[in-house]
Amino acid sequence: MSKNLRVKTSKFVDETYRVSFKFNGSRYYGYKGDTLASALLANDIHLVGRSFKYHRPRGIMTSGSEEPNAIVQLHNNSDRTEPNVRATEIEIYEGLEASSQNCWPSVNFDIGGINNLLSPLLPAGFYYKTFMWPASFWEKYEYFIRKSAGLGKSPTTPDPDVYEHEYIHCDVLIVGAGISGIMAAKTAAKNGLKTLLVDEKPNLGGSTIYQNSEHFKINNQNSGSWLEKEINEIKKIDNLDIRIRTSVAAFHGYNFLLARENLTDHLPIEQRKNKTRQKLLKIRAKKVITATGSLERPLIFDNNDRPGILLSSAIKRYADLFGVACGEKNIFLTNNDSAYETAISLIQKGIKVEAIVDNREEIESKLLYEIEKNNVKVFKGFTIVNTNGYKKINKVSLMKLSKDGQKVIGSKINLSCDCLGVSGGWTPAVHLFTQSGGKLKFREEDQVFIPKKYSSEQISIGACNGDLILEDIIKNTPKYLKEFLNIKKTDYDNVEVFSSENKSKRNIWLLPSDKILGKTKSFVDYQNDATAKDIKLALREGFRSIEHVKRYTTTGMGTDQGKLGNMHALGIISETAGTKMGEHGTTTFRPPYTPLTFGTIVGRNVGEYFDIFRKTPMHEWHLKNKAEFENVGQWKRAWYYPKNNENMFEAVQRESKAARESAGILDASTLGKIDIQGTDASEFLNRVYTNAWSKLAVGKCRYGLMLNEDGMVYDDGVTTRLGENHYIMTTTTGGAANVLGKLEDYLQTEWPELDVYLTSVTDHFATISVCGPNSKKIISNVIPDLDLSDENFPHMSFKNTKIGKINCRVMRISFTGEHSYEINVQANYANSVWEKCMEIGKDFNITPYGTETMHLLRAEKGFIIVGQDTDATMTPIDLQMDWIVSKKKYDFIGKRSLYRSDTIKDDRKQLVGLLTDNPNEILEEGAQIVADVNKSPIEMLGHVTSSYYSPNLKKSIALGVVRGGKNMMGKKLIIPMENKTINVTVADPVFLDKENKRLNA
C-alpha cells in the first residue's frame, strides 16, 4: 500500500466523491476534481513513463498542457484507447484505466533502458552518421528503429465517439481565464460586447484562484478570494459565453481561431453515450485578447530529469489546488522569487521544506525573510550540479556558483530529499500571438520574448505580455483594455494591490557543472532526450540556425512542442555562438498549441456525411430495380441493372441488345444543364464553342465542343435553341459546375458587353432518354398529342409539349445512334413520367440501362466521352473531329492554340478505332499501344481509352489514341500486356451504322 500524500482538504476537489482508477493494472483512488497526475502524486507515484530515446525513468513534471514526461495510454485494447494523453490534463473518472508507454515489459523494468548505457554512442543526429553499411541493410535497421520509436499505440478500431463543429462570431474573444482574462471578460461584457471567454482548465481563475497568502493582496483581500468574487460576478453576465476545458489550438489571420472544447473526457464512460465528445469551435472574433499567462521554466543541470523533479509552480498547484504534497522532504532550486512562494505555501500546509538553493547571490525579498523565519536553509549563490535516485530523486549535490556564473567552485554539499522543485523564471506564453503573425522582441532584464507588433485586431495582456508579477498585471491591464476596447473606465482603475514578489532574477541558461559537459546529461527537451551537449554538438558541426539545431537534435519536436525547453535551447545557442538572443530567430510556434484530435477537426464530416450524395428524381426507382451505382462526381448514377444474378458483363450485354433491338431507357438527369438567355446568346455560343451557332434555327439542337484556351477539349454536349434569345446547353455530368464557372468568367470579365444571362438548371430538370427502334411508338403513347413525324419532329430538333398537365421539353437527339427522344421535365414530376414510359414501354420490352451500357452503345458509334477518350492533351483535330471546328469563325475559346507549332503537328496522338484480331478478346482500358515489341525501350504510341464487347456487332471494339493514328487505317498494332501481346488493327472509330440510318429508323 502506497502512502497517502493528500495533506489538506481543498475546495477544488470533492472529497466526498471518491473515484477509483487503474494505473498500470493496479487500482488507486482519487477524488472528483483530481487530474490523473494529482491522484497519482497523492498515491506517492512519480514514475509514470519512459523517455523517447534513452528510456530513462520519468515522472510528472508539470501540472498542465506543457507536460513532456507524464504521458500515458488510456484504455488500452478498447475502442476508446488513446495514446500520449497527458496525466496532468486528464481528469479522473470512475473506471479510468491508464498505462505507461514506451516501456517493456514494464515502466519499472524497461529493457529499453539499455539505451541509457549506450547513450555515448547515441548523440544528436547519430542516425545520420551510421546504419549505412551494408548498403542494403538500412530497411532492416529501420525496422528496429521504428519499433523502438513511437510513444503510445494507435487505436485499431473505429472511434465510437461523435464530434461536432460550432461556429462562433463574437465581438471579443478572450483566451485564458486567469486573473487578467477575467478582468478583460468582465470589462468587455459589461460594455455590451458579445464576449467569449475560454480556458483550457476545468476551472476559472488560473493560478491566482488558489493564491491564499498574506503576500498577495488585492483591495486588502488575499488575491484568490478577490478573484473568486469577480468570477462569481461574471458568471451572471448574459452576453458573456464562458467555455471551460477549451483550448485554443490555432490563431489564424483575420482573427479566425480554432478551439477544442472537451465535453466528455472527464465523465465516466457510461455517461458519455449520445454525447458529443469534443467540439471544434471555429471562432471569428472582431477583437482577440490573449491572456494565456506564462509557463515556468525549468533549469538545465546534470540529471535534471529524474522522477520527483517538478516545476516549482506545479508543486504549488498540487498543494494549493489539489491538496497534494509532491514530497515529504522538499528542496527547491531557483533563480527568482517564485520558488519561495511555493515553499511558503508548503510550509503553511505543514509540508517540510529542507532547503532552497538560489542561484542569486543577493536576494532582497520579503519572501526570503518569511522563509528564513521558518528555519529553511537558503543556499545563496549556489546551484545543483547533480541528482541521484533512479526511479525517484533521493539526493541533490550543490556547489557554489562563481561570480560570473560560468563555473562552480568550492566543495560539494549533498542533501537528501524526495522532491525537487525548480524554477527558472517565467516564459510568457506567446505561442498564439506568434501564430497570428505577431513579431516578438527580447526583454533583456528577465530574458523573455514579449509581443512587439500586433498583426490584427488583438492584444496580449497579463503574463503573456510580459507582466509577470501581480502588481504589473493589476496596474497595466485596465490601461490596455481601455485603449483596445475604446472605453473610458473599467472596474479596476482604482484597485489596490499589494505584492511581496520581487522581480530580481539571475538567468543562467545552462547551469555550470563540476564535470565536463560531455559527461553530463542536462536535458533541454525531456521527452525527446535532447541535452545541452546535443545542442552544443549541433553548433560544433556547423548548424547555426535555431531551426537547424531543433531539427538536428529534435529539441522541441515532442508532443509538448518544446513548451519548456525551447527558450533554453535558444539561450544555449546564443551563449555558445556569442550572439544576442533572437539573432538566430525564435522557433516558429506552429499550430496547434496543444495537439488536436483528428476527430474534432473533422467533426461530423465522416461516414455518410463525408460528402453529399446527388441523386436523380428516379433514384428510388433505380434502387427498387436493383441498380448498381457508379459515382460520377457527387452523383450516384445507375451503372447497370443486373437481373437474375447476372454479372455486370451479362447485364450490359442484355441492356445493349435490347436498346438496339427494341427500346432502352436511360436516366440522363445528371448531365449539366445551363439556361442561356439574352440578345447576344448566339454570339456568346459562337465564342465558346468551336462550331457556328448563329444560323441554328429556333427549335433545333446542335452538338458543341468546348475547348480550353490552350486548345484542348474541355467539355461537350448538345445545345438547343428554345427561342430567338434563349438556349439550353447540356454539359457532361462531371463538368457541369466548371463549365458554368468558366462561362461566367468570360461573360463577366472578358465580354461584359454581351447581353447574356446564365442559370444552372441541372437540378430543376430531369432527363429521360428513350431510344431504340420502338422508341417512337412508346413516345407516341406517352405524349399522344405530339406529332412525331420526321417532317414535324426531325432528328436534332426540339418540341415544347405536355404530358397530361406536365410541361416538358422533348429533344430528338441521340447519343446511341438509335432513334431517340430525351424528355426534359421538371424534376418533381420526373419519376411519374419515367414510370409512365416504363408502363407503356412494357409491350416493347423497354429496358432500363445504366451508364455502362450507354458507354458501350456510344462507343459502337464512335462518340467520345470527354475525360475518358480525352485527357486534356487532345485537340478536336486529334479526335478527328475537324468537321466541328469552324474555319470561318474569327475566334473562339482555344482557337489560337490549335495553330501552335506542336498542335499543328501531324503525328500527334489521334483517336482511332481498334479491332482485336481475335474478336472475342476484349482489350483492357488503359492498355498501351505499340508497333514493335522488340525495340528497347518499347516506344508507346498511345493507349486504349474505351473497350467493350459489342453484342450488336458480336465482336470486341475499342477506341484508342495512337500517335499518327489518322494515317494508320488498317495497320496492325500490338497491345503488350504483362504476360501476352494482343494483335489489333486500326479501324474507323465508327463501328456501327456509319450512314446513320438507325437515327430515322
Add this chain to the structure above:
Amino acid sequence: MKNRYSIFSLIKNAFSYHENWEKAWKDPTPKKEYDAVIVGGGGHGLATAYYLAKKHNMKNIAVVEKGWIGGGNTGRNTTIIRSNYLWDASAGLYNHALKIWEGLSQELNYNVMFSQRGVMNLAHNLQDVRDLKRRTHANRLNGIDAEYLNTEEVKKFCPIINTSPDIRYPVLGGTLQRRAGTARHDAVAWGYARGADEMGVDIIQNCEVKAIKRNGDKVEGLETTKGFIKTNKIGVVAAGHSSVIANMAGLKLPLESKPLQALVSEPVKPIIDTVVMSNAVHAYVSQSDKGELVIGAGTDDYISYSQKGSHDIVEGTLNAILELYPIFSRMRMLRQWGGIVDICPDASPIISKTSIKGLYFNCGWGTGGFKATPGSGDLFAHTIANDEPHELNAAFNINRFVSGDLVDEHGAAAVAH
C-alpha cells in the same frame, strides 16, 4: 574523405565526448567571383552544386541561400519518393532520380534514410481505375516497377485502409510501386551540403539575392545582402520564390506560387508501413521513423508567399483520412505547417536555359519536387555546365509553353504528389 561517418567514427568520438566532430559545412564569406552561383540552398540547389563540383569539375562555385539551408520546401514536404509517372519524359526524369536515391546514403556518406516501403495510389471511381491501369502499363513498358492491385490486394498490402464497399467513395483498386518510399528530408539537404562543401563549394547562408546584373542578354553577377558577386552562370533553384528572382532579371515564368500544407500526428508505434496516396479524396499518409503520421494536404487556390494556408484545406484532408482510416479518429494533430509551391500549368517542372545567357531556371516542381532532388540536381548541373540540357530534361524546357508540347501530368492522371 575527412571526417568520414560510420559506426567506428561514432565510437571513436564517443571517447572524446563528441567534442571533436568537424563542421559538416563551413560558413564562408562570399568571394568576389565564382564560375557559377546557385540561388537557393534547398535540396535541389545543393544537389546541383554537388554534381557541378563532382561531375563537371566546377569547384569555384557557391550556393547562396536567403535563410538557412533546407529551410524551404525541402524541410516542409511529406518526403514521398516515387517514379511511377505517366508520360515518358516524366518517367525518365523521376526514375533517374529514383536510381540515385537507391545509392545516395553511401554516395554522400550521410544516411538519408531512403526507405523503399512502397507507394500505393488508390482508385475511387471508374475513371481512376482506367487512369491507374493506363499508368501501370506505361510504367511497365518504361521499365518502372508498377503493379495494379484490386481492392483485396490493396487491403492485404495495407490492412488499416477502410475498403468497405459502403463508404462514400469506395476503394476500387490501386497501384503499387514497391521501389518507391520515403526519405529523411533534412538529411538530404545536409548530406548534399556536406558533400559539396568538401569539394570546395561555398555554401553561404543568410544571403539574399537583391538584383541580377545583366549586360545585354548576358548575366554578369548578383547583388546580394552580402555584397556583389560576379559570375556569368546563375542557376536559380528558388522554388516558391522563382518568379521573384525571374522578375529581377526581367523574365516572366509560367508559374503560380501557392500555399501547400502538411501536418503530423503525435508519434505512435508502427501502424502503417507504406505510403498511401489517394488523389480522388485528397489524402496522403505515411508514418515517419519517429512514429508520426505524416499527412499531406492540398494546395490553396490563391497565390501566397505567407507560408500559411487555409484551415479548410487541412480539414478537408483529415476528412478524407478518416474516411479511409477511421481508426485514426482519436489520433491527434501535433504540428501543422505550410510551404510555398511553384506550380506550372502542366504540373511538370522546368529545368531549362532561358532567353538570357547564363541564366538557368530549375522550378515549377509544384507539390512533388522532393522525390526528384538527386535527379534534378544532376540534370540541372549538366544543363548549367554544358549550356545544353541533358536528354532527360530536354522536354522540360521553358519553350514548351510556346510550342504547346506540354508534359501534362496534371491533366493526364491528376497525380499531384
Add this chain to the structure above:
Amino acid sequence: MFIINCPFCGEREQSEFKAGGEAHIERPKQPTELSDDEWAEYLFMRKNIKGIQFERWNHIHGCRKWFNMVRDTSNDEIKAIYKMGEKPPVK
C-alpha cells in the same frame, strides 16, 4: 482564412470564394494576329508577385460575381477590393 468583402454581398468567409489569379490580363482581341510567343505570354506567363498583387476573385458560393482584389501576397493582407471594369485604386 480571409474575410472578403464582396462588393455585391458584403463580408463573407473565404470558403465562399474562389481565386482566379492575376488580374488585368486582357484576352487579346485578335488572337490570330499574335505570334506563338505572344500567345504563350497571354496564356501562361504570370508575374506571380510577392507583395502587392492585383488579382481576380469569384464569389462562387454566393452571388457568383467576379471582382478584383489588391492583396499583399507576402502576408495575405487585403488592401482593396473593386468591381470588374473599375479602375484599380492606386497602389
